[in-house]
Amino acid sequence: MFELNRLYNMDCMEAMQEIPDGYFQLAIVDPPYGIGESGRKNATRGLLAKAQAYTPYFGQDKDAPPPEYFAELRRVSRNQIIFGANHFISRIPFDSPCWVVWDKENGATDFADCELAWTSFKSAVRIFRFRWQGMLQGDMKHREARIHPNQKPVRLYEWLLREYAKPGDRILDTHAGSASSLIACHNLGFDFLGFEIDKVYFERARQRLESVQAQMRFMDLAPQEVHDAKM
Numbered sequence: 459m460f461e462l463n464r465l466y467n468m469d470c471m472e473a474m475q476e477i478p479d480g481y482f483q484l485a486i487v488d489p490p491y492g493i494g495e496s497g498r499k500n501a502t503r504g505l506l507a508k509a510q511a512y513t514p515y516f517g518q519d520k521d522a523p524p525p526e527y528f529a530e531l532r533r534v535s536r537n538q539i540i541f542g543a544n545h546f547i548s549r550i551p552f553d554s555p556c557w558v559v560w561d562k563e564n565g566a567t568d569f570a571d572c573e574l575a576w577t578s579f580k581s582a583v584r585i586f587r588f589r590w591q592g593m594l595q596g597d598m599k600h601r602e603a604r605i606h607p608n609q610k611p612v613r614l615y616e617w618l619l620r621e622y623a624k625p626g627d628r629i630l631d632t633h634a635g636s637a638s639s640l641i642a643c644h645n646l647g648f649d650f651l652g653f654e655i656d657k658v659y660f661e662r663a664r665q666r667l668e669s670v671q672a673q674m675r676f677m678d679l680a681p682q683e684v685h686d687a688k689m
């Protein structure tokens with residue numbers, strides 16, 4: 459079994475074989491959509507959008523995961539939130555009344571207005587609004603550095619965790635990408651496990667995650683050091 463609160467560079471299908479049934483209370487995943495978002499080209503954006511050029515990533519987004527992936531994900535997690543499922547819904551053999559809509563507040567641009575996520579929950583559709591338009595972000599005071607072509611904001615994942623996870627839940631991300639989901643888990647005190655198959659993006663995500671973890675440890679230690687100095 460894997461050590462929690464870490465990101466691993468490996469194929470998630472191989473990794474999940476080592477995970478017991480229902481070990482994770484929630485999986486939040488953003489797998490390839492199969493629409494050609496290779497990193498160099500953002501195929502779903504209009505002609506007016508000027509997208510940043512990123513390093514192409516493993517698989518080139520040529521295909522979405524097979525049905526076996528979703529079956530295995532359901533085996534190891536009790537509930538699931540799956541981004542991009544509108545592109546491969548035929549591969550998820552379970553209906554759901556609860557979808558998540560991320561409104562990117564892009565306004566009059568040719569970027570996608572929103573992204574959709576299928577969930578295994580039985581509640582109503584929910585909307586999260588947070589601007590994510592190139593350099594413009596919903597929280598410019600704490601603007602995130604973009605390290606991955608399909609990166610999602612930490613604030614989005616924090617909202618998902620507050621809405622759908624319970625204290626003590628273990629969280630799985632099989633396609634960690636930029637590690638935004640793992641950082642959100644760390645910020646809110648959830649144990650997590652992440653996998654990223656691409657070596658280049660794994661290294662970038664690992665550095666990003668470890669930087670946040672180190673900063674949090676420093677903040678936890680600082681008050682004690684001040685107290686000790688006064689003694």
